[in-house]
Amino acid sequence: MILPIILSAALSITVLSSCDRDAKDWDDSLPSAATTPSVPTVVYETEETTTTEPITVTTAEKTSRTAASSKEPELATTTETSSESTASSISVVPDVPKIPISEYTSTTAVRPSAQTSAPTVSSGTESSRTQTPAYSGTLTDSESSEITPTETTVDTVTSAVNRVNVVDMRPYSYNFMGERSLYIYDALITAIEQKKTSVSFSSVISFSSEDYCAVYERIYNDECSIFYIGTKMQYAVNSTTKRVASANIFYKYSEDEIRRMQEEIDEEVDKVLAMITPEMTEYDIVKLFYDYLALNVRYDDDEGENCSDIYGVFVEKKAICGGFARAFEYLCTKAGIDSMTITGDADNVPHMWNMVKLGGEWYHIDPTYAVSESKAGEFVRYDYFCVTDEVISRTRNVYVQDYKYPEATAETFNYYVRNGLVADSYDDVKEMLLNRIVAAAENREIVAELQCSNKETYETAVYDLFDRSRAQIVGIMENALSRTENKFRCDNISFSQDPATYVIKVFLEYTDQNGG
Numbered sequence: 256m257i258l259p260i261i262l263s264a265a266l267s268i269t270v271l272s273s274c275d276r277d278a279k280d281w282d283d284s285l286p287s288a289a290t291t292p293s294v295p296t297v298v299y300e301t302e303e304t305t306t307t308e309p310i311t312v313t314t315a316e317k318t319s320r321t322a323a324s325s326k327e328p329e330l331a332t333t334t335e336t337s338s339e340s341t342a343s344s345i346s347v348v349p350d351v352p353k354i355p356i357s358e359y360t361s362t363t364a365v366r367p368s369a370q371t372s373a374p375t376v377s378s379g380t381e382s383s384r385t386q387t388p389a390y391s392g393t394l395t396d397s398e399s400s401e402i403t404p405t406e407t408t409v410d411t412v413t414s415a416v417n418r419v420n421v422v423d424m425r426p427y428s429y430n431f432m433g434e435r436s437l438y439i440y441d442a443l444i445t446a447i448e449q450k451k452t453s454v455s456f457s458s459v460i461s462f463s464s465e466d467y468c469a470v471y472e473r474i475y476n477d478e479c480s481i482f483y484i485g486t487k488m489q490y491a492v493n494s495t496t497k498r499v500a501s502a503n504i505f506y507k508y509s510e511d512e513i514r515r516m517q518e519e520i521d522e523e524v525d526k527v528l529a530m531i532t533p534e535m536t537e538y539d540i541v542k543l544f545y546d547y548l549a550l551n552v553r554y555d556d557d558e559g560e561n562c563s564d565i566y567g568v569f570v571e572k573k574a575i576c577g578g579f580a581r582a583f584e585y586l587c588t589k590a591g592i593d594s595m596t597i598t599g600d601a602d603n604v605p606h607m608w609n610m611v612k613l614g615g616e617w618y619h620i621d622p623t624y625a626v627s628e629s630k631a632g633e634f635v636r637y638d639y640f641c642v643t644d645e646v647i648s649r650t651r652n653v654y655v656q657d658y659k660y661p662e663a664t665a666e667t668f669n670y671y672v673r674n675g676l677v678a679d680s681y682d683d684v685k686e687m688l689l690n691r692i693v694a695a696a697e698n699r700e701i702v703a704e705l706q707c708s709n710k711e712t713y714e715t716a717v718y719d720l721f722d723r724s725r726a727q728i729v730g731i732m733e734n735a736l737s738r739t740e741n742k743f744r745c746d747n748i749s750f751s752q753d754p755a756t757y758v759i760k761v762f763l764e765y766t767d768q769n770g771g
Contacts, residue, residue, distance in 0.1 A: 424588075425478075426477035426478060426595060426596075427477075427593075427595035427660075428473060428656065429477075430658075431657070431658035431659075432470075432473075435460060435462050435466060436466065436470050436473075439456070439462060439466060439467060439470040440470050440473065440474065442454055443470065443471065443474060443502075443504070444474065447474075447481060447484060450506070450510050450513070451504060452503060452504055452506075453502065453503050453504065454502055454504065455500065455501040456499060456500060456501060456502075458498070463497060463498070463499065464492055464497075464499055466499070467490055467499045467502065468488065471488050476596075476598065477595075477596065479565065479581040479584045479588075479596065480585055482507075482516070482520075482561065482565050482566045483506055483507050483508050483512075483513045484504065484505065484506055484507065485504075485505030485506050485507050486505075487505045488502070489502065489503040489505070490502035516566050519569070519570045520565055520566055520569045520570060523570060524589065527543075527544070527586060528586075528589060528590065530547075531590065537614070538613055538673065541592060541611055541620070541641075542640070544583055544587065544622075545583070545620065545622055545625055545635070546625075546635050548568070548579055548582060548583060548622045548625065549625035549626050550633065551572060552572050552574055552578075552579065552582075552626070553573050554573075554574070554575065554623065554626050555567070555573035555574055555575055555578075559571065559573055561578070562577075562578050563575060563578050564577070564581060565585050568581070568582035576606050576607045576608065577607045579607075579623040580596045580607040580609050582622075583609050583611075583620070583622045584596055584609060587609075587611060592611065592612065592613075593611070594609055594610065594611040594612065595609065595610050595660075596608070596609055597609060597610055597619070597653060597660065599651050599652050599653040599654045600651065600652050601650055601651045602650055606623075607623075608621040608622070608639070608647075608651070609621070609622065610660065610661065610663065611641070613641065613667075613668045614665075614667060614668060616664075616665035616667065616668075617663045617665075618641035618643070618665065618668060619643070619644070619646070619647040619663050620639065620640055620641055620642070621639035624636060624638065624639045625637070625640070632701050634701055634702045637670035637704075638753055638756040638758045640669065641668045641669045641673075642663070642756070643663050643664055643665070643666060643669075644662060644664065645664075646756060647663070649756075650755045671758070676691070676704065676705045677706050677707075677708050678705050678706070678708065678712060679709070679712065680712055681712055681715045683712075684705065684707065684712065684716040684720075684759070685727070687705050688703065688705060688720075688731055688759070688761065689731050689734055691703035692731065692732065692735035692761060692763070693738045695763055696735065696739040696743060696763060697740075697741065699741055699765065700763070701762055701763055701764075702760050702761070702763070703760070703761045703763065704760040704761070705758070705759055706756065706757055706758045706759075707757040707758075707759070709757070712757075713752075713754070713759070720750075721750060721752070728748060732745045732748060732761070733745050741765060742766045742767065743764055743765050744765075744766055747764065748761065748762075749762040749764070750762065
C-alpha cells in the first residue's frame with residue numbers, strides 16, 4: 256500500500272515564515288508619503304508644505320500609508336517546501352498571504368467583453384471525470400473546513416488551444432504559465448469556484464509539491480475576486496513517485512457566508528458600474544473607478560480582517576494597498592478593461608499597485624496613493640495616475656516574477672498630459688498655476704495643481720514659488736484672488752510638491768467656508 260505524505264510549504268520573500276505565524280503578518284503595507292530632501296536649497300516633501308514669510312504657510316496633512324505591524328509583504332514571491340521522506344507524516348502549511356481572484360460574478364455587465372461565466376476544464380472532446388486516486392490512504396488534518404467536505408477529481412490535462420474564454424477571465428500572469436502549471440491552476444480554480452474542499456489530480460500528468468505550491472501561490476496572489484479561501488495549503492504526495500496526488504482546500508467562511516458576502520459585493524459594484532455612461536471613454540471609466548476608491552474607501556491603519564480583499568473595499572469601505580489594487584482590477588475587468596496587480600515595494604516598504612491598458616498601451620496606476628486630504632478637505636491625488644516605468648521606478652521597485660510585466664512608456668493617458676497640465680518652463684508654471692487657481696476658485700475646488708515636464712523646471716519653480724526669501728506664490732495667489740468672486744485666504748497658503756512626479760499643488764481655503 257502506498258501511503259500519502261503530507262508536506263508543508265512556507266511562503267516568503269527572503270526567509271521562511273514560522274509555522275505559527277498569524278495570517279495578518281502577511282498583510283501588505285504602504286510607506287508614508289514623506290521623501291528626504293535631495294537638494295539643500297529646495298525642500299522636497301511629498302504632500303507636505305514649508306513655511307514662507309511674511310505669510311504663514313501651513314502643512315497639508317499627509318495621508319498615512321504605513322501598517323506598523325506589517326513586517327512582510329502580503330504577497331509572497333518564492334516558495335520552499337520541507338524535504339520529502341518515505342514515511343507517512345502530517346503537517347500544516349503555515350499561513351500564507353490573504354487572497355484575491357479575478358473571477359467576476361457581479362450581475363451587471365458593462366461591456367460584452369467582460370466575462371461572467373465560470374471557466375471549465377477540458378481537453379479536446381474529452382470532458383472532466385472522476386477517477387480513483389492513484390494512491391491508497393486518506394488525507395487528514397486537525398483543522399477542518401467550515402464547508403461540508405466534497406471532492407473533485409480532474410483526470411485530464413487542459414489544452415491551451417481549447418481553453419475557451421478562460422484566458423480572458425484569468426489574470427495577466429496566467430498567460431505565461433506552462434502546460435503543467437496550467438493544469439494545476441485550472442483544476443484548483445474549478446474546485447474553488449465549486450467550493451470543493453479537496454481535489455484529486457490525474458496520474459496522466461506528474462508534478463511535484465514545489466509545482467503545486469507555486470501555482471497555489473499564483474492563485475492566491477493574482478486572482479482578485481477570490482476573497483474567501485483560507486491561508487493554509489495541504490496536499491498528499493505519493494511516497495514512491497513524489498507526485499502530488501491530491502490536495503485539501505480551506506476556506507475562511509462557510510458556503511452560505513461566501514454567497515452572502517458576494518451578494519454584498521455585487522450590490523456595491525453594480526452601483527459603481529451604473530455610473531458608466533455610453534459616451535464615456537476607457538480613460539473616463541478608469542478615472543471613475545480611481546475617484547470612487549479615493550473618495551469612498553479609507554486607508555485602514557488598523558489592518559482589519561478584510562483590508563486586503565475586495566470585500567473590505569466594497570462593503571466595509573476600508574483597505575490597505577492590497578485591497579485597493581485588487582478592487583481596482585476587479586472593477587476594470589468587469590468593464591472589459593485590461594489591468595493587473597503589481598507587487599513590489601514603495602520606498603522600501605512592501606506595496607501593491609496596478610497596471611492598466613488604455614489605447615493599446617500599458618500604464619502604472621496606484622489607487623492607494625489617490626487617497627489624500629489637506630487642511631481644506633479631501634481631494635483625489637493624481638500623481639500616480641497612468642505613469643511610465645521611468646516615473647514609477649523613482650519610488651518603487653517591482654518584485655521579480657517568472658514572467659515579464661509589459662513595458663509602460665506611453666504618456667498619452669497620464670492625468671496631467673491628458674488635461675493639459677504640464678509646464679515646460681518656469682514661466683509656464685507661473686501662468687498655468689495662475690489660471691488653475693482661478694479655475695479652481697470658480698468651482699470652489701480646494702486644489703490647483705500642475706506637473707513640471709522636467710526636473711530643472713520643477714526645482715526652479717519650487718524654489719521661486721515657496722522659498723521664504725522669494726515666495727512668488729503670494730503674488731500669484733493675490734492676482735488670482737482679484738479675478739474670482741469666491742474669495743480665499745492669501746495670508747495662510749498651503750501647498751505641496753513631489754520630487755518623484757514633479758507635481759506641485761496649491762490648496763485653497765475659502766474665507767466663507769465656515770461663515771467667515
